[in-house]
Amino acid sequence: MxxxxxxxxxxxxxxxxxxxxxxxxxxxxxxxxxxxxxxxxxxxxxxxxxxxxxxxxxxxxxxxxxxxxxxxxxxxxxxxxxxxxxxxxxxxxxxxxxxxxxxxxxxxxxxxxxxxxxxxxxxxxxxxxxxxxxxxxxxxxxxxxxxxxxxxxxxxxxxxxxxxxxxxxxxxxxxxxxxxxxxxxxxxxxxxxxxxxxxxxxxxxxxxxxxxxxxxxxxxxxxxxxxxxxxxxxxxxxxxxxxxxxxxxxxxxxxxxxxxxxxxxxxxxxxxxxxxxxxxxxxxxxxxxxxxxxxxxxxxxxxxxxxxxxxxxxxxxxxxxSRVPETDFPDKSEQQTPEGARLCLERLSVRLDGSVAALTSLSLDVEEGEHLLILGPSGSGKTTLFNSLVRFVSPDEGAITLGGAPLNRLDEATLRAQFSVAQQETHLFTASYRDNLTMGRAIEEDEIMAVLKALGLDGWLAHQPDGLAGFPDERGSSLSGGQLRRFGIARALLRQAPIVLLDEPTEGLDEATEQRVWDTIRKRCQGRTLIVITHRLTQIEQFDRIAMLDEGSLVEHDTPERLLADPDSRLATLYQRIDPELAGLMRPA
CATH class of the missing domain: 1.20.1560.10 (ABC transporter type 1, transmembrane domain)
Incomplete structure (x- = not known):
């Protein structure tokens, strides 16, 4: 007792x-x-x-x-x-x-x-x-x-x-x-x-x-x-x-x-x-x-x-x-160091709570410096794939390698240094705006301001009494939903990691702001691997490849030109339903 x-x-x-x-x-x-x-x-x-x-x-x-x-x-x-x-x-x-x-x-x-x-x-x-x-x-x-x-x-x-x-x-x-x-x-x-x-x-x-x-x-x-x-x-x-x-x-x-x-x-x-x-x-x-x-x-x-x-x-x-961590990191004797930033996913399967299949035998390679767009409806497994890459969930089967090293053989500091992440929901800590953006790293204020200006946040910052030294309200209520999302993107872009992961980066933004955000992302991610998860069919022609997920499986993946040129592809079918004229224009002659 x-x-x-x-x-x-x-x-x-x-x-x-x-x-x-x-x-x-x-x-x-x-x-x-x-x-x-x-x-x-x-x-x-x-x-x-x-x-x-x-x-x-x-x-x-x-x-x-x-x-x-x-x-x-x-x-x-x-x-x-x-x-x-x-x-x-x-x-x-x-x-x-x-x-x-x-x-x-x-x-x-x-x-x-x-x-x-x-x-x-x-x-x-x-x-x-x-x-x-x-x-x-x-x-x-x-x-x-x-x-x-x-x-x-x-x-x-x-x-x-x-x-x-x-x-x-x-x-x-x-x-x-x-x-x-x-x-x-x-x-x-x-x-x-x-x-x-x-x-x-x-x-x-x-x-x-x-x-x-x-x-x-x-x-x-x-x-x-x-x-x-x-x-x-x-x-x-x-x-x-x-x-x-x-x-x-x-x-x-x-x-x-x-x-x-x-x-x-x-x-x-x-x-x-x-x-x-x-x-x-x-x-x-x-x-x-x-x-x-x-x-x-x-x-x-x-x-x-x-x-x-x-x-x-x-x-x-x-x-x-008594909870045992589902994700454990290796001892020093078992640690490996990645050589490059090439990602390889081999027959990846993830079951949530041990029963619900979120990903099923998914295989996908992402070359270093490649810009990949992952499309799929809600529940297709996009977020689970996202969480698997940063080891928030552990696969039940299959493996992920980064630069030739298995992801589960990287110590936590090395793993976190490889990825810069912006999730759907941006959390603001009880700290200054500068600290929320830099997350403890030494970053010049000119670089911070350049990113904020590129994302259209300079006007918002100008209305803050203390500028970057100011503190946000609880849960970031002093920013609108779109501003908070762009703030999270700015935080991710300021981190100099070889791989950038963005989850629904332009959700809820108007067309002009969305275009501005995409332009900033492409400019700041030149020479870096970019993986974007979304369900929106916008800016797809700007990506090197597109991967389509449905019900936890990889349906198709190729360049946007080839997928749109194939009338039987899932991407071409979706575009045809949305805007037949636009779909015809985007197919190669």
Missing amino acids: FRQLLPYLRLMTPWAWLLGLGIALQLMALASSIGLMALSGWFLSASALAGLSVATAHAFNYLLPSAGVRFFALSRTGTRYAERLVTHDATFRLLSKLRRHVYERLEPLSPAQLQRHGESELMTRMTADIDALDGLYLRVLAPSIVALLGIVVCGVVIGVFAPAIGMFAALALLISGLLGPWLAWRAGWAHSDAWQQDNTRLRARLLERLNGLSELMIYNRWQGEVDHLIKGEHARDQHEYRLARQWGSSQLLSQTLLGLTLTGVLGMASWAVTQHGMNATLVALMGLAVMGAFEAIALLPQAWQHLGRIQRAAARLDDVR
């Missing part, structure tokens, strides 16, 4: 000394509290008895116990303050390491693997689930250890004066410290676990719906989503309500056990006074010592009641941690 917590307990090892110091300070604070209450009880009782006569009053030494009371009061305050500093510092260190640990497990995963979780789900796991684990040390582990040691301290304090009473007090407190948390855990685990599941689902759904707020508003579905979220919140709060009722029941049980323990201790102490001549002033000392020790025990049921949340969060994070 607790095995999913073991990996996170092991993460505490580097700061074991700090965690131990926090527990020691908590124990010192508890011991000071027990000492303060016990000594105060004895002092009040002794003072009352000393005041029965003038002689005993003058003989009573009140300075020493007064000093003891002040010492325990100051030490309790000081150790509690120090304990808060140390335990919270240790917790923040653990959370920091845990976030890094989870991120390091997420980073090697391919985009295809990450998309199975979804952006909102991953964000929830990185925030809410990790935050839930801060209670493992701070609210469960440390208080439980301190309570156990506090029972021993209480037993020793009482046992110094009456060993039998000390043993009884320690045993009764131990039963209370075990029974209460165990019952709270058993009764509250299901509701606590369900609360964590409902809460994470609500957070993930809310984040996802907020990302699509404009679409929901346009289609008048936002109120329905609000109602659904409120309904889910009520279901979650029902678990919270049941946990609160169980907490009240656990408080009743705790106070009952305290009453029984206190009654037993006071009864035994009174019997010892009357039958064995024990000093009567020790009765209050023993009773208040029990109450001081019970201060640590009383908080345990609620902490253990919420252990289900911690276990559920750990299980969800463990699901991420």
